[in-house]
Amino acid sequence: xxxxxxxxxxxxxxxxxxxxxxxxxxxxxxxxxxxxxxxxxxxxxxxxxxxxxxxxxxxxxxxxxxxxxxxxxxxxxxxxxxxxxxxxxxxxxxxxxxxxxxxxxxxxxxxxxxxxxxxxxxxxxxxxxxxxxxxxxxxxxxxxxxxxxxxxxxxxxxxxxxxxxxxxxxxxxxxxxxxxxxxxxxxxxxxxxxxxxxxxxxxxxxxxxxxxxxxxxxxxxxxxxxxxxxxxxxxxxxxxxxxx
Numbered sequence: 001x002x003x004x005x006x007x008x009x010x011x012x013x014x015x016x017x018x019x020x021x022x023x024x025x026x027x028x029x030x031x032x033x034x035x036x037x038x039x040x041x042x043x044x045x046x047x048x049x050x051x052x053x054x055x056x057x058x059x060x061x062x063x064x065x066x067x068x069x070x071x072x073x074x075x076x077x078x079x080x081x082x083x084x085x086x087x088x089x090x091x092x093x094x095x096x097x098x099x100x101x102x103x104x105x106x107x108x109x110x111x112x113x114x115x116x117x118x119x120x121x122x123x124x125x126x127x128x129x130x131x132x133x134x135x136x137x138x139x140x141x142x143x144x145x146x147x148x149x150x151x152x153x154x155x156x157x158x159x160x161x162x163x164x165x166x167x168x169x170x171x172x173x174x175x176x177x178x179x180x181x182x183x184x185x186x187x188x189x190x191x192x193x194x195x196x197x198x199x200x201x202x203x204x205x206x207x208x209x210x211x212x213x214x215x216x217x218x219x220x221x222x223x224x225x226x227x228x229x230x231x232x233x234x235x236x237x238x239x240x241x242x243x244x
Contacts, residue, residue: 019062021055021059022059022060022062022063022066023063023066025049025053025059025060025063026063026066026067029044029063029064029067029072030067030070030072033067033072033073033083033173034173034176034177034180038083039083040083040084040085040086041082041083041085042082042083043079043080043081043082044064044073044080044081044082044083046060046061046064046080064081067081068081069169070169070172071084071169071170071171071172071173072084072172072173084173086170086174091171091174091219091222092219094167094170094171095171095215095216095218095219097167098164098167098171098215099212099215099216099219100212101152101160101163101164101167102152102211102212102214102215103208103211103212103215104160104208105151105152105155105160105211106195106198106199106204106207106208106209106210106211106212107205107207107208108155108157108204109151109154109155109207110198110199110201110202110203110204110206110208111202111204112154112155112156113154113199117154118196118199118200120150121150121151121195121199122196124146124147124150125147125189125192125193125196127139127143128140128144128147128189128192129189131143132185132186132189137180137185140185141175141176141179141180144179144188145168145175147192148164148168149164149165149168151195152164174222175218175222177222177225178218178221178222178225179218179221181221181225184221184224184225187217187221188214188217188218188221191210191213191214191217192214194210194214195207195210195211195214198210198211
């Protein structure tokens with residue numbers, strides 16, 4: 001005679017199943033937003049998503065909360081979730097703040113980063129290059145975010161890390177769109193080598209300039225992917241980069 005499964009074990013299994021479904025829906029909606037199938041301002045139809053999968057709205061709502069935390073969608077009272085609208089001017093301002101943050105991080109790291117930490121960044125660079133060789137853009141982007149987040153964390157300033165994470169969430173969709181093009185990945189990886197070389201050289205001014213330029217180059221890459229949006233913006237480019 002079969003032994004009944006403990007109720008708490010059933011609850012755990014059900015929770016894990018809901019979490020897996022929510023993560024799958026999150027990944028699908030994220031892809032649709034990044035690739036433009038869902039445009040800025042579009043409503044997320046929770047009922048339709050749930051009905052199409054034959055599930056309750058619970059996992060769909062959880063996926064939407066995760067997307068909201070990632071800065072991709074926003075909740076409007078009595079209306080539901082909508083793909084977040086971020087104007088080009090706002091993106092530029094975020095990139096400018098991010099560039100200043102990176103410059104300061106580079107200056108600090110030149111004086112305190114360890115060889116072990118440089119090796120950790122170099123390892124992520126190798127993983128990015130391997131994923132790029134396989135044509136795996138999603139993995140490249142994942143390790144790219146890890147590379148930058150780890151770089152900031154090495155400074156050892158919690159407030160700087162918190163500010164960076166907030167900026168990263170706001171720029172998530174834009175950065176992924178900018179990076180998935182092959183030429184953009186290639187250029188970004190080359191800039192990472194400049195960052196690693198600068199850190200090994202331990203010159204604060206050089207590190208600050210290269211870190212800043214890498215962030216601003218990301219904005220320029222983004223702008224080249226969406227010329228139709230640039231034409232409507234009164235501010236089309238960030239400050240000039242300093243590294244040549």
